[in-house]
Amino acid sequence: MTVDRVNLPQKQPVLRVVPMPADLNQNGDVFGGWVMAQVDVAGAIPAMRRARGRVATVSVNSFQFKQAISVGDIVSLYAEIVHVGRTSITVNVEVYAERNYAEPVTVKVTEAQLTYVAIDANGEKRSVPLENT
Template identity: 85%
Template sequence: MDVDRLTLPEKHSTLRVVPMPADLNQNGDVFGGWVMAQVDVAGAIPAMRRARGRVATVSVNSFLFKQPVSVGDIVSLYADIVRVGATSITVKVEVYAERNYADPVVVKVTEAELTYVAIDAAGKKRQLPAEKA
């Protein structure tokens, strides 16, 4: 497989994880569901900060798997808010894998866009607070 050599984005990752053997499917790749769960966690972090409280995932607007993830890859997830509504926050998440420590390679493995809604203690939708200056 031809691999484009990339570098990690020049910003702080939202989340960084390493998949373990228990995260593999029958073909030896990391389960797509494991990757999706990590993306949901990473996307929720900036959403919770912006909402200043609890959020719930309301939709996965897009999800594209570009390359498989393997055990031992250092998986870095970058999440940025792309849209803010009255109660909702849409976040773009990009996922990169660092692999092959002897000759390091960085590949973009996934990109997704998710929408979260701010919720109160009872789990009901609530208005987002005004943005901090």
């Protein structure tokens, strides 16, 4: 597998984590499920801010693993809202790993798109507030 070296986006990540040995699968790579959970958390952050309250994940529209993540990588997750509907918010999430501190390299490891729905205290759908109110 070739390593596509990239620069980190020129914006702040919504989440930054370092996987630990307990997050590894039998091959020594980080579990895909661990990555998916981090992506869901990262995507929910801008969705909650935009919804001004609770959201629930309703779909994973796309999810692509590009590179493996290893213990010790600094994993940065960037999330951006790409669509707001009446009750839903769609978010793109990009995941980068910074590794090899002797000769640092950054690689894009995952990209995904998720849709969240705004919910009330009872877990029922509610409208997403207008942006300027």
